Amino acid sequence: MAKRKDKKQEEPIPEKIKGDVFVTPLEEVLPMSMLPYAEFVILDRALPRVEDGLKPVQRRILYTMYDMGLLPDKPHKKSARIVGDCMGKYHPHGDSSVYDAMVRMAQDFNMRMTLVNGHGNFGSVDGDPAAAMRYTEARLEPLALELLRDIEKETVRFSLNFDDSLKEPDTLPGRFPNLLVNGASGIAVGLATNIPPHNLGEVIDGVVAYIDNPKISLFQMMKYIKAPDFPTGGYIIANELLQAYETGRGKITMRAKVTVEEGENDKKLIVITELPYQVNKSRLLTKIADLREEKKEILGGISEITDESDRNGMRAVVRVKKDADVDKILAALYKYTDLECTFGINMVAIADGKPQQLGLLDIIKYYVAYQREVVLRRTKFDLAQAKDRCHILEGLIIAVRNIDEVIEIIKKAESVPDARQKLRARFSLSERQAQAILDLRLARLTKLEIFKLEQELKELKELIARLQAIVDSKKLQMQVVQDELKELKKQYKSERKTSLVFDVSEIKVEKFDDVKPVVNCVLCATAANTIKCVAEKNFNMTDKNLSERSNENDIFTALLHTASDKTVYSFTNMGNCHKIDMSDVEVGKIKDKGFAYDELCPDALEGERPVAFYEVGEKLPKGSLLFYSRGGYVKKSDWKEYNILKYTFQAVKVNEGDEIIGIETDDPEPTTTLFFVTAKGMCLNAYKNDIPSQGRISAGVRGIALNEGDKVVFAGQIDDGGEILVGTDGNTIKRVIVSQIDPMARYRKGVKIVDLGSNRSVVYADYVTMPYKIAVKMDDGSLIEADTEEDVSIEDRTTKGKGIKLKKGCKATAFWSMKYLSDK
Structure with missing residues (x-):
């Protein structure tokens, strides 16, 4: 027997019930609500933009601080004030989400290059939380200003904020590749991102290389951007690094930096000085202590664990009993603790308005395209401003050149609008030019001010031509991007902190008993x-x-x-x-x-x-260094100029086509002079009391005035004794007594020191005070020896010199001093 249908079930569900309450099935509500929520979380909360590398909350914090004037040269302000302004104006969410994001941007163990300068307790690598926002203060770091630079010049698009009362930037100008430099991590709906931080200088080098060659291969790019560079240092074992940079997804292994030191009573100390990225030091040491009890057969040799870290750096010490095997304990610690852990690279960012998994070259491509757009928009803004000012100046110059007539028109005018109209009619001016003339102060009518107006107009026209060229040329826009990035690299130098290895065997744990004699x-x-x-x-x-x-x-x-x-x-x-x-x-x-x-x-x-x-x-040596160049320059620099942390740096500026031929310590004795000998047989004995002490990268001053095609063969300090040894490619050599050549002011051509005849040149010269041997190379490649006292005669400066005893048919091509043999 069929069941009778319930009448209530047959009735359709009403779409609207009295009181404006809508009734919709749950299976329809969930998809309708989930999709907007997911889109919001993905696009407006959890993922960074590829252009500036920032999430919305970070961008709003930095823009709020910029708006508040919290610049690096201004005092810090309470964090609560910053959080309140950010929430009230741009970010209508909880205060903890804003404060936590600001704290992270101030933590040097989380950010490779911090963007917020925190004052107070901003947390620690031990997992300690930051103090409450009412206790801490903050302001922008200088590098953060590079993300915001030129934002007022219409470089980025602005949108209305949550209540349509203000405008906020969709992205920041981002004048350095922040997404790669500081990385990002976040979890959205169905998506996550985990981008490691990198070294600023390396990333800029990579971007510059991409601009030079947009078809650059990943392998070539990794010569510049070798690997991530974590703020906590340690080691990176490459693993899937190449895959991660190619596809945006991969895995690398991180390992702490550890040394073994000698402790008291023959105990050994395992000292941890650098940790893997985002490893909690306090939790790590607690884990080691727990494992010591759990795995006594392996880690029973650990006697004590202490944290000796202070303001000078990290130092966690694991004391080992004297009969324990340190290598086995280290192997177990790497295996069971976060002394070794993995970092899953997952480079997901918002690009083209949607989340995308990006490889290294993809990120750089998007960034470069964005920077070109920023430069173009800024240049158009500056060009419009320059043209506007130029227009006004042209009107003012017309006025000051016809000032008597202008004053007469203004005096006879019935009102300001009437004066404006008459000026426009008489001199064919625009309304803005006429108004500028009416607003002109009488003090601007002096001859000096008139000259300044004309000079400003000339400079403006040059600027307009330069800006217009940039607007019209994509190549010039890219050049501007390149130049500004290179300047940033110079300004914000940062040595690499994390060491890259390709295999665990390359990591050597330094031990006290391994120290070489x-x-x-x-x-x-x-x-x-x-x-x-x-x-x-x-x-x-x-x-x-x-x-x-x-x-x-x-x-x-x-x-x-x-x-x-x-x-x-x-x-x-x-x-x-x-x-x-x-x-x-x-x-x-x-x-x-x-x-x-x-x-x-x-x-x-x-x-x-x-x-x-x-x-x-x-400590660096005291005193100064003297640098001599082939082109006749001499530079004096104090040793303190070379107190540089980098392993390679510029010591002196060398002009194109020139080179450094000699360097020596400056002799402070007032009797010493500088002596130069040139390839064309000229010499100069120059006073050195007017050589200024200059900075590290200066080129110096002129030491000798060279004739066209001439070059310096020898330059050095001498006193009033000794001789100058001169050797030529004409197989002649001689000594000239220094006292024959009077000292004079530098940057003179000097006098002849040897008669060269035709097509001959000086190939060697030196200052001799004690006899020594020289080596002479012949054109057949063989070497002969000569003694500066026994084989080289003293002659006047105008003679050719005596011949060298060479093999028959051979010619001298080079001379070298072997003074070091005499010094032994």
């Missing part, structure tokens, strides 16, 4: 452009005769007696300085082949070679 050695640069590091004992045992030196690899052009625990500054012909950690240099024998300079200094450029070596301790 200190070896006295001699660092040598050879005439064959190779480098040798020779044990001092081996160097001193070397035969002083040239017969033991068969080629240029055995002739030294620069050397330094030092030790394997020292740091050496290597100054080069291209004006750079490369620091050399002697502990990394293998000490060999004097007859070894040697190695290329770029093996010792990886940042050395092609063709770069050392000119002088200086040993530098914890």
Whole structure:
């Protein structure tokens, strides 16, 4: 028997019930509500924009602080005030979400380059929370201003805020690639992002390389952007790094930086100085303590765990019993604790108005396109402003050139509108020009002010032409982006903190009993452009005769007696300085082949070679350095100018086509002068009392005035004794007594020091006070030896010099001093 249908079930569900209450099935409500919610969370909360690398709350905080005038040179203001302004104007959410986002932007252990400068307790790497917002203060960091730079010049689009009372930027101008520099993490609906931070300088280099070559391969790009650079340091083991940069998704392994030190009573100390990114130090040490009880068979050798961190840096110490195996304990700690952990790279960001998984090159492509748009919009704004001002100036100049007539028209006018209309009719002016004339102050009518107006107009027209060229040329826009990024890199220098390795075996844990013994050695640069590091004992045992030196690899052009625990500054012909950690240099024998300079200094450029070596301790030497260039320049700089943290830096500016040929310590004795010898046989004995002390990257001042096509062969300090040794490619050599050449003011052409005849040139010169040997290279490649006292005669400065005893038919092509053999 069929069941009777219930009448109530047959009745349709009403769409509207009295009282404006809508009744809709749940299966319809959920999809209708879920989609807008998901879209909001994805686009307006959890994911950063690819253009400026910021989430909406971060962008609103920075814009609020900028609006409040919390610039780096202004006092801090209470965080509660900043949070309140941000919530009231732009971000209608909870105060904790705003404050937490601001705190993170101030934490140097979370952000690679902080954007907020916090004053007070802003949390710690131990997981301590920041103090309440009523206790802390904040202002913008200088780098944050680069994200906001030119925002008032219509560089970005603005939208109405939540109550349509104000406008807020959709993105910030973002003048550096913040998405890569500071990374991002967030969880949206069905999506998540986890972008690691990178080194600012490396990312800028990568962007510049992309602009130069938009078809650059990922492999080439990774020469610039090698790997993430975490603010907490440590090591990165590459793993899936290449895959992550290619697809936007991959995994890398992070490991803490650990050393083993010697403790009291023969105990060993495992010292943790750098942690993997976002590892809680306090929780890590607690975990180690718990594991010591759980895994006594492995970690029972741990006797004590202490945290000795202070304001100078991190130092967590795990004390190990003297009979315990440190290597096994370390292996267990890496396995069971966060001393080693993984970072899942998932580079998701909002691009083209939707969330996208982006590879490294994709992020850079979007960023470069955005920066070009920012530069174009800014240039159009500046161009409009310049044209507007130019228009006004043209009217003012017409007025001041016809000032008597202008005053007469204004005096006779019945009203301001009448005066404006008459001025327009008489001089064919626009309404704005006429109004500017009416607003002109009488003080602007002086001759000086009239000249200033004309000068300003001239400069404005040049500016307009330059801006118009940028607007019309995509290439010039890209050049502006490049130049501004390079300037940013110089302004905000940041050394890499995280070391990249490709295999665990490359990570060496430094142990106190692994320390190498200190070896006295001699660092040598050879005439064959190779480098040798020779044990001092081996160097001193070397035969002083040239017969033991068969080629240029055995002739030294620069050397330094030092030790394997020292740091050496290597100054080069291209004006750079490369620091050399002697502990990394293998000490060999004097007859070894040697190695290329770029093996010792990886940042050395092609063709770069050392000119002088200086040993530098914890404190820089006192006094000044003198640099001499092939083009006749001399530069004096105080040693304190070279207190630079970088391992490679510019030591002196070298003009195009020039090079550094000599470097020495400035002799403060008032009797010393500078002596120059040129390839065309000229010399100058110059006073040096007017050589100014200049900054590190200056080019110096003129030492000698060179004739066209001439160049300096020798430059150095001398006193009133000794001789100048001069060797030519005409197989002649002589000594000239210094007292024959009177000192004079620098930047003169000087006098002749040798008679060259035709088609001859000076190839070698030196200052001689004590006899020493020189090596002469012949055009057949062989070497002969000469003694400066026995084989070289003293002659007048106008003679040719005596011939050198060479093989028949051979010609001298180069000379080298072997003074170092006399010094032994």
